[in-house]
Each structure stands twice: as structure tokens, then as C-alpha cells.
Amino acid sequence: MNNKIISIYSLFKFQEQAPSLATIYLWFKEFERERLSIKQQKGAGRPPTAVTEENIVDVKEIIENDNQASHAIIEHQLRIGSSAVRTIIHDHLHLKKVVSRFVPHQLSEFRKAERVKICHENLNLSNMGATKSFPKLLQETKHTFPFFMCLPAKKVVYGFTKMRKRQP
Structure with a gap:
């Protein structure tokens, strides 16, 4: 095997431009497996399935x-x-x-108009009832507020053992 690799290595005209011996060993193993192309095979590696x-x-x-x-x-x-x-x-x-x-990054005209409308409604509500409490304002508004979904928490159990004191 070494004689074949050395002869492959000597085929290169200038040794500075020759690939490393590790690369030639890799090529040799691939040619022994009857893989005649050194290009990377299509489909090698994990397919990108998540971004669809x-x-x-x-x-x-x-x-x-x-x-x-x-x-x-x-x-x-x-x-x-x-x-x-x-x-x-x-x-x-x-x-x-x-x-x-x-x-x-950039709002559409519809979204801009919707935000201006909501701001005007909130201004009117705050001007009308300065004495009203915040929960009453929430009940009177037509807007829904987003809520957070609770994810299942990871349960970690720690165990402690008592160290015995050494007797002198």
C-alpha cells in the first residue's frame, strides 16, 4: 500500500502543490472501495428538514x-x-x-393605521375616566391581551447524603 501511495504522491509535478499525504491516504481508501469520484456525494450529511x-x-x-x-x-x-x-x-x-x-421590520399601512386607532382609543379612555381603575379600563376595551403559555418545567431532583465525621 505504501508503494502505491508514494507513486501517487510522486505523480504530482511540484511537491509544494501536492495535496497532503492524509488526503492521498483518504483518496486511496475511497478508490479501494471502488468509489471513482473524489467529489463530495450529494445528500451527504443531515438533510435540512426543519426549515420547510x-x-x-x-x-x-x-x-x-x-x-x-x-x-x-x-x-x-x-x-x-x-x-x-x-x-x-x-x-x-x-x-x-x-x-x-x-x-x-417595516409595518404595512394597515398595521400603522390599526396602531394609530388603538392609541386614539386608549387616549379617549384615559381622558374620559381619569378616576377609573385599570381593571375597569380593561373590561371596557375591546382589545384582547396576549397571555403566556406555561411550558412543562424540567423536574430536577437533587439528592444529598450526609458525610460521616471521621473518628480520631
């Missing part, structure tokens, strides 16, 4: 329904990894987190 059109649409729906949804909630509901959630949110949906809410 279906998951992108699902993440978009979750965020539209609850813009305070955290990465952990999305991971739990869709059963995908944190890097896939991050890729979908930031690279595909082009959203960023602002004050713990996902908002689009």
Missing part, C-alpha cells in the same frame, strides 16, 4: 396570533430546534424582537 415551507407558515401563524410568543413556545409547539426557529423568524420572515414582541 410548512414550518415557516406555522411559525408565521403562531406569531400573528401571539406576537409575544417566545422561541421556546414555538420550539415546543412545532417540535423543531432553536436554530431552525431562529432561521425562520429572522431570515425567512424578517422579524425582530422589540420589547419582547415580534414585529415586522
Whole structure:
């Protein structure tokens, strides 16, 4: 085997430009297995299954329904990894987190008008009833407030053992 590898190594015209011996050993093993191409095979490695059109649409729906949804909630509901959630949110949906809410980088005209309308309603409510308490204001408004979904917590049990004192 060494004679064959040395002869392959000597085929290169200039030894400085020759690949390393480790690379030639790898090629030799591949040729022995009758693999005649040194290019990387298509499909090698883990396929990207988490960032799919279906998951992108699902993440978009979750965020539209609850813009305070955290990465952990999305991971739990869709059963995908944190890097896939991050890729979908930031690279595909082009959203960023602002004050713990996902908002689009640029608002559409409809969203801008909706926010202005809500601000005017809140101003009118606060001007009308300065003596009203906050819970009464919440009951009178038509807006719904998002809630947090509790994820199942990991239970960790710690065990302690008493150390015996050494007798002199």
C-alpha cells in the first residue's frame, strides 16, 4: 500500500502543490472501495428538514396570533430546534424582537393605521375616566391581551447524603 501511495504522491509535478499525504491516504481508501469520484456525494450529511415551507407558515401563524410568543413556545409547539426557529423568524420572515414582541421590520399601512386607532382609543379612555381603575379600563376595551403559555418545567431532583465525621 505504501508503494502505491508514494507513486501517487510522486505523480504530482511540484511537491509544494501536492495535496497532503492524509488526503492521498483518504483518496486511496475511497478508490479501494471502488468509489471513482473524489467529489463530495450529494445528500451527504443531515438533510435540512426543519426549515420547510410548512414550518415557516406555522411559525408565521403562531406569531400573528401571539406576537409575544417566545422561541421556546414555538420550539415546543412545532417540535423543531432553536436554530431552525431562529432561521425562520429572522431570515425567512424578517422579524425582530422589540420589547419582547415580534414585529415586522417595516409595518404595512394597515398595521400603522390599526396602531394609530388603538392609541386614539386608549387616549379617549384615559381622558374620559381619569378616576377609573385599570381593571375597569380593561373590561371596557375591546382589545384582547396576549397571555403566556406555561411550558412543562424540567423536574430536577437533587439528592444529598450526609458525610460521616471521621473518628480520631
